[in-house]
Amino acid sequence: MRTVCRQIQGGGYEEGGAASRLVKEQLKRIGADPAVVRRAMIAAYEAEMNVVIHSHGGELRAWLEDDCLHVEVTDTGPGIPNIDQAMSPGYSTASAKARELGFGAGMGLPNIRKNTDEFAIESKVGEGTRLSFTIGLKPQALYGSGRNSIRIAAEKCRQSLRCVHACPTQAVRVFRGKPDILDYLCIDCSACIAVCPSGTLHVTGTAAELKPGADTVLVVPPAALVQFGPGVSAERVLREAAALGVGEVHVTAAWDAALQQAVLEYAASEASSRPVISPVCPAIVNLVETRFPSLISHLAPFVAGFEAAHRVLNGRGALVFVALCPCQRTALTGADSAAPEVILPAAFSAAIFPRLKSSAGARTCPETAAAGDESPLGDATDPRVMRSEVLRVGGLQHVINVLEAIENGLAGDLSVLELYACDQGCFGPPLLASDPHLALWRWEAAPPPPDPEARAVRRAAAFAPRRGLRLDEDMRKAIQKLARIDKLQRSLPGSDCGICGAPSCAALAEDTVLGRVAADACPRQRPTGEEDTK
Amino acid sequence: MTLRDIAERLGLSRLTPELATEAAEITEGYVSDLLSDVLANGPKGGLLVTVQVHLNVIAVAVHAELAAVIFAADRVPDETVRARAVQEGVALYSANASAFELVGRLWELGVRAPE
Numbered sequence: 001m002r003t004v005c006r007q008i009q010g011g012g013y014e015e016g017g018a019a020s021r022l023v024k025e026q027l028k029r030i031g032a033d034p035a036v037v038r039r040a041m042i043a044a045y046e047a048e049m050n051v052v053i054h055s056h057g058g059e060l061r062a063w064l065e066d067d068c069l070h071v072e073v074t075d076t077g078p079g080i081p082n083i084d085q086a087m088s089p090g091y092s093t094a095s096a097k098a099r100e101l102g103f104g105a106g107m108g109l110p111n112i113r114k115n116t117d118e119f120a121i122e123s124k125v126g127e128g129t130r131l132s133f134t135i136g137l138k139p140q141a142l143y144g145s146g147r148n149s150i151r152i153a154a155e156k157c158r159q160s161l162r163c164v165h166a167c168p169t170q171a172v173r174v175f176r177g178k179p180d181i182l183d184y185l186c187i188d189c190s191a192c193i194a195v196c197p198s199g200t201l202h203v204t205g206t207a208a209e210l211k212p213g214a215d216t217v218l219v220v221p222p223a224a225l226v227q228f229g230p231g232v233s234a235e236r237v238l239r240e241a242a243a244l245g246v247g248e249v250h251v252t253a254a255w256d257a258a259l260q261q262a263v264l265e266y267a268a269s270e271a272s273s274r275p276v277i278s279p280v281c282p283a284i285v286n287l288v289e290t291r292f293p294s295l296i297s298h299l300a301p302f303v304a305g306f307e308a309a310h311r312v313l314n315g316r317g318a319l320v321f322v323a324l325c326p327c328q329r330t331a332l333t334g335a336d337s338a339a340p341e342v343i344l345p346a347a348f349s350a351a352i353f354p355r356l357k358s359s360a361g362a363r364t365c366p367e368t369a370a371a372g373d374e375s376p377l378g379d380a381t382d383p384r385v386m387r388s389e390v391l392r393v394g395g396l397q398h399v400i401n402v403l404e405a406i407e408n409g410l411a412g413d414l415s416v417l418e419l420y421a422c423d424q425g426c427f428g429p430p431l432l433a434s435d436p437h438l439a440l441w442r443w444e445a446a447p448p449p450p451d452p453e454a455r456a457v458r459r460a461a462a463f464a465p466r467r468g469l470r471l472d473e474d475m476r477k478a479i480q481k482l483a484r485i486d487k488l489q490r491s492l493p494g495s496d497c498g499i500c501g502a503p504s505c506a507a508l509a510e511d512t513v514l515g516r517v518a519a520d521a522c523p524r525q526r527p528t529g530e531e532d533t534k
Numbered sequence: 535m536t537l538r539d540i541a542e543r544l545g546l547s548r549l550t551p552e553l554a555t556e557a558a559e560i561t562e563g564y565v566s567d568l569l570s571d572v573l574a575n576g577p578k579g580g581l582l583v584t585v586q587v588h589l590n591v592i593a594v595a596v597h598a599e600l601a602a603v604i605f606a607a608d609r610v611p612d613e614t615v616r617a618r619a620v621q622e623g624v625a626l627y628s629a630n631a632s633a634f635e636l637v638g639r640l641w642e643l644g645v646r647a648p649e
Contacts, residue, residue: 017593041597042573049569049590102586107570114574274557409623412554 003486004062008051010075013101016052019060020044026062027069030471030478032137039115040069040135046108047073047131053098054078055129064137064483067476068117072132079125087113087121137475147334148188149203149326154178157200163192164503168396169290174501175517184466187286188327189421191396194430203326203431205343206333210351215317216246219309222253223427224322224345226442227434232356235448240355241348247317254450255305256280260418262456263300264389267416273297275406275414278390279304282327283421284399285463292403293465301459307331308457314338322348325422325429345431394420394428471514484513493524535560535643537602537625540581544639546604546627549616555625558601563645565637569594576600577648583636587611595624602626606633 003026006019023044027037044060051058051073058075080086086093087109094104113119116133123129157179163172171185172192179200181192192201212218218241225234234251241249259278267276277298279285288295303311306321310332313319319340323329333339391414393402399419405411422428424436432439471485472478489509500521502508511517538556541548562577567586576582576598584591587609595603602625605611610628611619619626629636 014589016590017597020597038578038597038599045593045597046570046573101588101590102567102569102584103590105568105570107568107574111570111574272557274554406554409550409553409555409620412552412556414554 003064003482004060006060008048008058008060008073008075010052010055010057012052016049017045019048023060023062023069023071026064026482027137030064030137030475030482032069032475036135036137040071043112043115043133043135044071046112047071047133049103050108050131051075053094053103058128064479067137067474067479069135069137070132071134072130074130075128077126077128079127080121080123080129081125083121083123137479147330148181148183148186149329149333150181150186150188150190150193151202151204152179152181153200153202156198158198159501160195160197161498161501162195162197163201164498164501166191166195167503168287168400170503170507172503173507173511173516175511175521180516185290187283187290187421188330189283189287189396190325190327190430191421193326203329203344205323205329205341205347206339207320207341207343207347209347210244210320210343212244212246212351213318214245214247217248217250217313217317217319218246219250219252219306219313219319219321219340220348221306221322221324221426222251222443222447223324223429223432223434223436223439224348225251225448226427226439227345227349227432228352228356230442233446234443235446237352238448240352243355244351246320250309250313250451250453251448252306252309252451253447254452254454255309255456257305257450258454258456259302259305259308260390260416262302263416266300266302267389272300275391275411276300276416278302278416278418279459280418280425281420281422282331283325284419286327286466287396287399287421288403289463289466291400292407295403295406296463296465298406299463301462303457303459304328304331305454308455309451310340311457312453312455314340324426324431327421345433349433390416390418392418392420392425394425395423396421471510481513485509488512488519491525492522495524497524499523535645540640540643540645541627543643544629544631544636546629549605549610549626549628550620550624552620553623553625555601555623558625560601560645562648563637563640564648565633572600573598575648580648581640581645583633583640585609585633587615589615589618591615592618592622592624595619596622600624604629604636606631606636 004022008019020041024041048060055075056077060073062071085091089110090106092104092106098104112133117136118134121131159174159177161174164174168191169185169187171182173180225237238249263278266272278300279302306328321332321340321342322345323332323342329342332342393399424440427440428436471481489506492505494505496504500508502511512519537558537560540560560581562580564576565583566572567584569590572582572594578599579601582600582603583606585606587605592615605628608630
C-alpha cells in the first residue's frame with residue numbers, strides 16, 4: 001500500500017524533513033519498534049535532503065508491504081555522473097550554501113546504506129536519480145489491555161449515541177443497537193455513564209446494600225458524607241454511620257492528604273520528572289498509560305489515597321469500601337486476592353437516610369460545625385496552603401489539554417499536578433446526587449477530624465504503557481489492515497457524525513476492517529465506496 | 535548529571551525556557567557541524583555541541599532523538615528555529631565558549647561519547 005507521496009523542492013531547506021515525518025507517523029500507527037523507526041527516519045531524511053541539496057526537485061514515495069517499509073525517492077536531475085564515487089564516504093558535490101548549512105559532508109548515501117536492509121541507486125545524467133531502500137519492520141513489545149468496571153444493560157439502550165461522542169479514548173461503539181466497550185481503549189472513567197440517559201451504562205457494587213456487622217470496617221470518601229443537604233454535616237453522617245453498628249469507620253481524606261505530602265516530597269527530589277503527576281485518580285493513570293505513554297515517567301510511584309487505606313487496613317476485619325466511580329471499584333477489586341466488599345454511594349446514603357429522619361433532634365447546623373475550624377486536620381489537606389505547588393485539574397477535556405501541554409514541553413512552570421477525570425475531583429462522579437461544587441464547599445466548611453492511621457503507600461509495580469491502538473500483533477497483517485483501513489476511510493464522508501455508532505469515520509473504518517461491524521455500516525457512504533473497500 | 539546541572543556549571547543561556555526537560559539525565563554527547571554525521575552518530579537522549587544554528591539542525595535533532603543542542607561560540611538561532619525547537623521538544627542552549635572548550639568541560643562533568 002502506498003502511504004506517503006510527497007513533493008520535495010530543490011533548494012527547499014526550510015521544508016526539509018517534512019516528507020520523512022509523514023513516514024514516521026505511519027510507522028508509529030502500525031506499532032513499529034522505536035529503534036527501527038529511528039533507522040528508517042535517518043535513511044528517509046538523508047534521501048529527502050539529497051533531493052533538496054542536489055536536484056531540481058523530486059518526490060518521496062513510501063509504502064508498506066508485507067512486513068517491510070519501502071521508500072523510493074526520485075528527482076528530475078541533474079543526475080549523478082559516477083555513482084561509485086558518490087557512494088564513497090567523504091565525497092560530495094554539494095554547493096557552498098549546502099556546505100555552510102552543514103550538509104555536503106559526503107556521508108548521506110553511506111548513511112542510508114548503513115541504516116537500511118536493501119538499498120539501490122541508479123542515475124542518468126540529464127534525467128535524474130532514483131534511490132530506493134527497504135527496511136524490515138518488527139513490532140513494539142506488547143502490553144496487556146485494561147480492566148474496567150463499567151457494565152452494560154443492553155436491553156435498556158435507546159441509542160442516544162451520547163456515549164459514543166463522550167468517551168475520551170473513543171472506546172464506545174453502538175453497533176446493531178447494542179453498546180459495546182473496547183476494553184483495550186477504556187480508561188474506566190465515568191464519562192459514558194454520566195451522559196447515558198437510560199442507565200444502560202452503569203456500575204455495580206459487589207454488594208447491593210450495606211450490611212453492618214461488629215467486625216465491619218467501613219471506609220468512606222469525603223464526597224459520600226456531604227450528600228445529605230445543607231443541614232447535615234459530614235461529622236453528623238460519620239456519627240450516624242458508626243451508630244449503624246459497624247466496628248470502625250475511616251474517611252479517606254487524610255489518606256489523600258498523606259499522598260499529597262508524599263508526592264510533594266517526591267517532586268522535590270532529583271529523581272522526579274517534572275511536572276509530577278500525582279496518581280490521585282486511577283482513570284487518569286489509565287489515560288496516561290493509554291494515550292500519553294511518553295508521560296509515564298511523570299507519574300509519582302504511589303497508590304491513590306483510597307488504595308493506601310485498603311492496603312493498610314487490610315486484614316483488620318470485614319472491609320467495606322464506598323466506591324465513587326468505576327475506576328475506584330476496579331482498583332479495589334483488582335488482582336488483589338483480598339478484595340474488600342464494595343458498595344456504591346447510593347447504598348451508603350440509603351443506610352444513612354432513615355437514621356437522619358428518626359433522630360431529627362441531632363441536626364447540626366453547618367455554622368456550628370464551622371466553628372470547629374481549628375480541628376486538628378493539619379495543613380496538608382488545606383488546598384490554599386499548597387496553592388502554588390499543587391495544581392488541581394478536574395474534567396477530562398481540561399486534563400487532556402494539560403497532558404498535551406506537558407507532552408509539548410509547555411508546562412515547565414508546573415510542579416505537582418492532581419488530575420481528576422471528574423469535575424471538582426472526587427466530588428464530581430455522576431454516581432453522586434449532590435452538585436460537586438456544593439458538596440466540596442460543604443466538605444471544606446466542616447471537615448471531620450482526620451484519620452490518625454493515614455499514610456501514603458508506594459506502588460509495588462511500575463506504571464507501564466498500555467497496548468492501546470494496535471491493529472494486529474503480526475506486523476505483516478497490521479500493514480495489510482492499515483492499507484484497507486486507509487482505503488475504506490477515504491470512501492467515508494469524514495464528517496464524524498456518529499450515526500453509525502462509531503465515534504468517527506476513522507474509527508468505523510478500523511472497526512470494519514477488524515470485523516467488528518459489517519462493511520455497509522455507514523448510512524451516508526458514497527456509492528463508489530464499494531469498490532474502494534475491496 | 536541533569537541538563538539543569540550542566541547548564542548551571544557551564545554557564546549556558548537557556549533559549550527554550552518553555553520546555554520542562556531540564557531534569558533529563560544526560561550521559562552522552564556529540565560534537566559536529568556536519569548534519570549527516572550527527573544523524574549517523576548522535577546519541578539518543580544526548581547532547582549535541584555545534585555552531586550550526588539553522589532550521590535543519592532541529593530536524594536532525596528530532597530524527598536523531600537528541601535531548602538538547604548547545605550552540606558554541608556565542609551563536610544564537612533566530613526565532614523561527616527556536617520556536618520549532620519548542621514545538622518539537624528539543625532544548626536549546628547557547629554558550630560563550632568554543633566547541634572545543636565546551637566538550638572538554640562536558641567530559642569533566644562525566645558526559646561521554648556514544649558507545
